[in-house]
Amino acid sequence: xxxxxxxxxxxHPVRRQILTLLKSGPKSAGELAGHFDLxxxxxxxxxxxxxxxxxxxxxxxxxxxxxHLNMSILEEALGGLLGKKDQRP
Amino acid sequence: xxxxxxxxxxxHPVRRQILTLLKSGPKSAGELAGHFDLxxxxxxxxxxxxxxxxxxxxxxxxxxxxxHLNMSILEEALGGLLGKKDQRP
DNA sequence: ACTCTAATTAGATAATTATCTAACTACTGA
DNA sequence: TCAGTAGTTAGATAATTATCTAATTAGAGT
Numbered sequence: 001x002x003x004x005x006x007x008x009x010x011x012h013p014v015r016r017q018i019l020t021l022l023k024s025g026p027k028s029a030g031e032l033a034g035h036f037d038l039x040x041x042x043x044x045x046x047x048x049x050x051x052x053x054x055x056x057x058x059x060x061x062x063x064x065x066x067x068h069l070n071m072s073i074l075e076e077a078l079g080g081l082l083g084k085k086d087q088r089p
Numbered sequence: 090x091x092x093x094x095x096x097x098x099x100x101h102p103v104r105r106q107i108l109t110l111l112k113s114g115p116k117s118a119g120e121l122a123g124h125f126d127l128x129x130x131x132x133x134x135x136x137x138x139x140x141x142x143x144x145x146x147x148x149x150x151x152x153x154x155x156x157h158l159n160m161s162i163l164e165e166a167l168g169g170l171l172g173k174k175d176q177r178p
Numbered sequence: 179a180c181t182c183t184a185a186t187t188a189g190a191t192a193a194t195t196a197t198c199t200a201a202c203t204a205c206t207g208a
Numbered sequence: 209t210c211a212g213t214a215g216t217t218a219g220a221t222a223a224t225t226a227t228c229t230a231a232t233t234a235g236a237g238t
Contacts, residue, residue, distance in 0.1 A: 010170070041218095045216095047215095047216095063213060063214045064205095074171060101226085117185095118186090119183095128227075130185085130186070152236065153183095
């Protein structure tokens, strides 16, 4: 895990909102894009940054790309900063 | 707490390193600056961003400014992202 | 008051990031 | 195979961020 890539990804409000939306379950790029007043290419860039950080995983279903939240990376990165060595499952 | 300001502040490796250094106790601006290959004015900008985010508090002691880690803001911000509750940026 | 040390503010510039439009790729179904 | 839908890639530009040098403020001690 590249910690810097993770925090870079988390630094933009749109990307954090995407993660929040994904908490309730996987969603397609289009469905996610519908929540923002931004063009699809712009959202695509945000998706890539989240994927580079491994905060989301992507799966193709037909013509759609379905994004899944990867909660463990989030916990790992944030927990690392808080310095909780004893937060094992 | 401006959640966006907090995550902006956390997005730079130098600023995260400053927080890590402060875990072992309060330190002066100069002492912190000594850990980096950057000029004092540059570090001063980083300190300001951390202070704006309330991730650190500052106290003057003589000619020195002493920075203290504010752990609760860190926990609040990171916990908010991990938590079940949705949040507006 | 003067000087030294600690740190900040100001101003400039280079580097990065976010965003758009236009064009392209990938898959589906008739 | 052709048209339609979903999404990405390319290229350009505007906005933001990080960094430096030079100048300034604040306090301590003589």
